[in-house]
Amino acid sequence: MQSTSLTVNGSAVRVTADGDTPLLDVLRNHLGLLGTKFGCGQEQCGCCIVLVDGHPEKSCGKPLSTMAGKAIVTIEGLGTPDRPHPLQQAFLDEQAGQCGYCLSGILISAKALLDHNPSPSRPEIAAALDDNICRCGSHVRILRAVERAARLLREGAAR
Amino acid sequence: MNTQPTVPPLLAANPRLDRWVGFPAPGRVTVSTGRVEIGQGVLTAMLQIAAEELDVAPERIQLQTGDTDLTPNEGYTAGSQSIQFGGVALRLACAEVRALFLDHAAASLGYSRPDLSVRDGAISLRGQPTGQDYWSLAAAVDLRRDATGRAPTKRVGDYGVVGQNSPRLDLAAKVFGEPIFAHDMVLDGMVHARVVRQPRRGAAIANFDEAALRRAAQGPIEILRQGNFIAILGADETVVEAVAAVASGHVAWDGVDAINPFQEEARWLLQQPSIDQTIGPAPSSEPIPGTTRYEATYTRMHVAHASVAPSCGLAVYRDGRLTVWTHSQGVYPLRAALARTLKLDPAAISVKHVQGPGCYGHNGADDAAADAAVIAFHRPGQPIKVRWRREEEFGFEPVSPAMVTTARAALDASGRPVDWTTEIWSGRHTSRPGGGGNLLAAEALPDPPPPPPAVEGGYPPGAGTRNGEPLYDFPAKRIVHHLVAETPVRTSSLRGLGATLNVFAIESTMDELAERAGQDPVAYRLSVLSDPRARAVVEHVARISGWQAGLPSGTGHGRGIAFARYKNMAAYAAVVADVEVEESVRLARVWCAADAGLVINPDGAINQLEGGVIHAASWTLKEGVRLDGAGISSRDWESYPVLRFSEVPKVTVELIDPGADRPCLGVGEASGGPTVAAIANAVAHALGTRLRDLPLTRERIMAALIKA
Numbered sequence: 035m036q037s038t039s040l041t042v043n044g045s046a047v048r049v050t051a052d053g054d055t056p057l058l059d060v061l062r063n064h065l066g067l068l069g070t071k072f073g074c075g076q077e078q079c080g081c082c083i084v085l086v087d088g089h090p091e092k093s094c095g096k097p098l099s100t101m102a103g104k105a106i107v108t109i110e111g112l113g114t115p116d117r118p119h120p121l122q123q124a125f126l127d128e129q130a131g132q133c134g135y136c137l138s139g140i141l142i143s144a145k146a147l148l149d150h151n152p153s154p155s156r157p158e159i160a161a162a163l164d165d166n167i168c169r170c171g172s173h174v175r176i177l178r179a180v181e182r183a184a185r186l187l188r189e190g191a192a193r
Numbered sequence: 194m195n196t197q198p199t200v201p202p203l204l205a206a207n208p209r210l211d212r213w214v215g216f217p218a219p220g221r222v223t224v225s226t227g228r229v230e231i232g233q234g235v236l237t238a239m240l241q242i243a244a245e246e247l248d249v250a251p252e253r254i255q256l257q258t259g260d261t262d263l264t265p266n267e268g269y270t271a272g273s274q275s276i277q278f279g280g281v282a283l284r285l286a287c288a289e290v291r292a293l294f295l296d297h298a299a300a301s302l303g304y305s306r307p308d309l310s311v312r313d314g315a316i317s318l319r320g321q322p323t324g325q326d327y328w329s330l331a332a333a334v335d336l337r338r339d340a341t342g343r344a345p346t347k348r349v350g351d352y353g354v355v356g357q358n359s360p361r362l363d364l365a366a367k368v369f370g371e372p373i374f375a376h377d378m379v380l381d382g383m384v385h386a387r388v389v390r391q392p393r394r395g396a397a398i399a400n401f402d403e404a405a406l407r408r409a410a411q412g413p414i415e416i417l418r419q420g421n422f423i424a425i426l427g428a429d430e431t432v433v434e435a436v437a438a439v440a441s442g443h444v445a446w447d448g449v450d451a452i453n454p455f456q457e458e459a460r461w462l463l464q465q466p467s468i469d470q471t472i473g474p475a476p477s478s479e480p481i482p483g484t485t486r487y488e489a490t491y492t493r494m495h496v497a498h499a500s501v502a503p504s505c506g507l508a509v510y511r512d513g514r515l516t517v518w519t520h521s522q523g524v525y526p527l528r529a530a531l532a533r534t535l536k537l538d539p540a541a542i543s544v545k546h547v548q549g550p551g552c553y554g555h556n557g558a559d560d561a562a563a564d565a566a567v568i569a570f571h572r573p574g575q576p577i578k579v580r581w582r583r584e585e586e587f588g589f590e591p592v593s594p595a596m597v598t599t600a601r602a603a604l605d606a607s608g609r610p611v612d613w614t615t616e617i618w619s620g621r622h623t624s625r626p627g628g629g630g631n632l633l634a635a636e637a638l639p640d641p642p643p644p645p646p647a648v649e650g651g652y653p654p655g656a657g658t659r660n661g662e663p664l665y666d667f668p669a670k671r672i673v674h675h676l677v678a679e680t681p682v683r684t685s686s687l688r689g690l691g692a693t694l695n696v697f698a699i700e701s702t703m704d705e706l707a708e709r710a711g712q713d714p715v716a717y718r719l720s721v722l723s724d725p726r727a728r729a730v731v732e733h734v735a736r737i738s739g740w741q742a743g744l745p746s747g748t749g750h751g752r753g754i755a756f757a758r759y760k761n762m763a764a765y766a767a768v769v770a771d772v773e774v775e776e777s778v779r780l781a782r783v784w785c786a787a788d789a790g791l792v793i794n795p796d797g798a799i800n801q802l803e804g805g806v807i808h809a810a811s812w813t814l815k816e817g818v819r820l821d822g823a824g825i826s827s828r829d830w831e832s833y834p835v836l837r838f839s840e841v842p843k844v845t846v847e848l849i850d851p852g853a854d855r856p857c858l859g860v861g862e863a864s865g866g867p868t869v870a871a872i873a874n875a876v877a878h879a880l881g882t883r884l885r886d887l888p889l890t891r892e893r894i895m896a897a898l899i900k901a
Binding site: 051052054055056059063066068069070071072073074075076078079081108109110112113114115118122125126129131132133134135136137138141157159160161163164166167168169170171172173174175176177 | 231232233361363364368369371374379411429500501502548549550580582583796800801805806807811829831835837839841843
C-alpha cells in the first residue's frame with residue numbers, strides 16, 4: 035500500500051492503494067468515478083481512455099505508481115447536462131451512439147484530438163479514434179459529431 | 194356484426210391493463226414494457242407509441258422495463274420483433290385505457306361520448322376543457338381488468354408523436370458518463386467475484402490447488418466451490434481480477450477432449466450426423482428437361498458477438514428471496530432457468546434488467562447473471578457482482594455457428610431459375626437458457642441439467658433456415674436443412690441468425706446468374722421480383738447510388754448490390770457497396786434503402802440500419818472465431834479483429850415510405866445479410882473472380898488471385 039497524490043478533473047486527490055492498481059480501478063473503485071469503463075483490461079478497446087497530462091491513455095494499463103503528480107481528466111470532467119462540453123452537445127445533436135458503452139472513451143479521445151487540432155479532417159478524426167472500438171456501428175454518426183464539435187468549438191473561440 | 198377482434202399474442206399473454214399503464218400521481222403516467230434497451234433505442238420508440246395512444250406529453254411518462262416484479266412477460270427482446278409485436282400490444286393497451294377513461298367520463302358526467310377527446314391527459318368536450326383528466330378519474334376507472342383489444346387506435350394520419358424523430362431517452366446519460374450500466378452498479382456491502390470456468394460441459398475437477406491460488410492473491414479472497422463450479426470472491430476487485438487471471442493454472446480437469454482446430458472452418462459440418470428437414474416441394478431426382486444447372490457452395494466461420502464489454506451480473510439472496518440484476522434479453526426466461534438451477538420457486542426470484550454493452554443476440558449476459566445468482570445463493574445476505582474477464586467473454590460466450598449453404602438452381606433458356614434449392618448445414622442458432630439448461634454455472638454444479646435439446650424454431654421465420662427461401666418468383670423453391678447437433682463450441686443466436694449466410698449465398702448466386710444471362714444485376718433481379726415493395730427498395734438503392742449497368746469487372750474497383758426481406762416477413766432492405774481491392778478490401782461507400790412500413794422513430798430506425806451495415810461489414814471483412822485444441826483461441830481484440838474507425842465506409846441510409854397505413858416491420862436485423870452480399874458482389878466485380886468463404890480476408894483474396 036502506498037499513498038499517491040494526483041489531480042483528477044481539477045481536484046487534488048490522495049489515493050492509498052497498491053502501486054500496481056490500474057488507474058482504471060482507482061478511478062472506478064477508489065474514487066467512485068464510474069464514467070470511465072472497463073472493456074478489456076488489455077489496452078485494446080479504448081473504453082477506459084482518459085487524459086493524462088493532456089494525452090489520451092488507456093487507464094487499464096497505467097499503474098497507480100506511475101500517476102503521482104499527473105493531471106487526469108475523465109468523462110466526468112468534460113461537462114454536465116447543464117453545461118455540456120461542445121463534444122457532448124454535438125454527440126446529442128447527432129444522436130451519435132447506440133449502447134453507449136464506448137462513448138466515454140471516444141469522447142476523451144476526441145477531446146485530445148480537438149485540443150491540439152481544432153480543424154481535423156475526417157480521416158484525421160477516424161485515425162484519432164482507431165484505438166476505440168464501437169461495436170454497434172455508430173461510427174458514421176460519431177465522426178459527424180466530432181466534426182460538429184470542432185465547428186462549435188471554433189465558433190465559440192471566435193466569439 | 195362485430196367479429197371478435199384478434200388480441201395480439203403479447204397482449205393476450207399479459208391481458209391485465211394495469212400491467213401496462215398506471216397513473217401514480219397527478220400529471221404522471223407509468224408505462225410498462227417487457228422490452229429492454231440493448232443498445233437499439235427501442236425504449237424511445239415505445240415511449241412514443243404510448244404517448245401517442247394515451248394522448249399525453251412524452252415527458253409525463255415514466256417507463257418501467259424488463260422487471261419480473263413490474264412489467265409484462267414478453268419473453269425475449271430479440272428477432273427484430275419489439276416494434277412489430279411488442280409495440281402493437283402496447284399500442285392496443287394504451288388505446289383501451291384511453292377509451293375506458295372516455296367511456297367513464299361520458300357515463301358519469303353525462304357527456305356525449307363522441308364529443309370527448311384527450312389532450313395531454315386532460316379530457317375535453319368539443320375541444321373545451323371539462324376540468325377532468327386521467328388523474329382526477331383514476332380512482333374511478335379500474336384498470337385491473339383484461340384488455341379486449343376492441344378499443345379503436347388512432348388513425349396514422351392523426352399521429353403527432355409517432356413518425357417523428359425523437360432523441361434517444363438513454364443517450365444523454367451515456368455522453369455524460371453517468372453510472373447506468375450493470376457494470377457500474379454498486380450495492381451496499383457488495384463483493385466482487387470471478388468464476389474459474391469449467392472448460393467444457395461435463396469436465397470434472399481432477400485437482401484444485403486451492404492453497405496455491407490463495408498464495409497468488411495480493412489481498413484477502415474467499416473461494417467458493419460447488420461441484421465443478423469455483424468462484425473467487427473479495428472486496429477488492431483489483432485483487433480478485435488479478436488472481437482470476439491466473440486461476441486456471443491451478444486447476445486440472447478430467448473429461449476435456451481436445452477439439453480439432455479444423456472445425457474452425459465450416460466444411461467439417463458436411464461430414465457430421467444431422468437432423469434433416471426439407472421445407473417446400475420434394476426435389477426432383479431427375480434433371481428437369483430443357484434446363485441447365487447451377488450450383489455453388491458458400492461458407493462462414495463461427496462468429497462472436499464480441500460486445501464491447503464483457504458480461505456482468507449482480508445478485509443478492511436475502512430472507513429466502515433472490516434478486517438478480519442483468520443485461521439479459523429476457524428477464525422472465527432467465528428467472529425460470531434460475532429457478533430450475535437453484536430449485537427455487539420462481540415467485541421467490543426477481544430479475545431486473547439493467548443496461549449493458551450492445552447486445553446482438555444470446556451472449557454471455559445470462560451466464561454472468563447465473564454466476565452471480567449461484568454465488569449469492571451460497572452466500573446469503575451478501576450482495577455479489579460478477580463481471581467476466583475479456584478473455585472469458587471471448588472464450589465462453591455462445592457464438593454464432595459456422596455454416597455451409599449451397600445454392601442449386603435449374604435454369605430455363607432465358608437463364609432464370611425454374612427450380613431452386615437452398616441446402617444448409619449449420620449448428621444450432623438457438624439455445625437460450627429459458628428452455629432448461631445452457632447456463633454455464635448450472636452445468637458446473639452438482640446434478641447438472643441435461644443438454645438443451647437440438648431443436649430450432651419452425652420455418653418461417655426459421656433459425657438456420659432463416660431467409661433460405663429467396664423472395665424471387667421462382668416456380669419451385671425449397672430449403673434442405675441439416676441441423677448438426679454436436680458442435681465443438683457452444684452456439685446460439687447472433688443478429689440475423691442463418692439469414693446472414695443464406696442471403697450471402699442467394700445474392701451471390703443472383704449475381705452469377707445475371708452474368709451468365711448477360712444481364713445487369715439490378716435488371717436481372719427485377720425481372721424475377723414481382724413484390725412491389727421489394728422492387729421499390731432495389732430501384733431506390735440503384736437510384737441513390739447512381740447504379741450503372743455494364744461497368745467492367747476485374748479493374749480493382751467494384752460495385753455490388755444485394756437485396757432481402759428479413760425473415761421474408763420483416764423489413765425490406767437493398768444495399769449497394771463500392772470497394773477497392775488490391776491485396777485487401779477497402780470498403781469505400783455503402784447505400785441502403787429500406788421499407789420498414791410504419792416507422793415510429795425514423796432516426797432510430799436509420800441508426801439501426803446504419804449499425805447493421807457496419808456490423809455486417811465487419812463480419813464480411815474481418816470476423817471468424819479461431820479454435821485450437823482447447824476451444825476458442827481468439828480471446829482478445831487482436832486475435833478477433835473488428836472494423837475500426839479508419840476502415841468504416843461512408844454510409845447512406847434512406848427509408849422508403851410505403852405510402853399507405855402499413856404495419857410496422859422489424860428493422861434491427863434487416864441490413865445485415867444484404868450488406869454482406871453486396872460487399873461480396875462488389876469484391877467479385879473488382880477482382881473478376883468470386884470468393885465464397887467468409888470472411889474476405891487478405892489471405893483469402895491473395896489465394897483467390899493466385900488461383901485465378
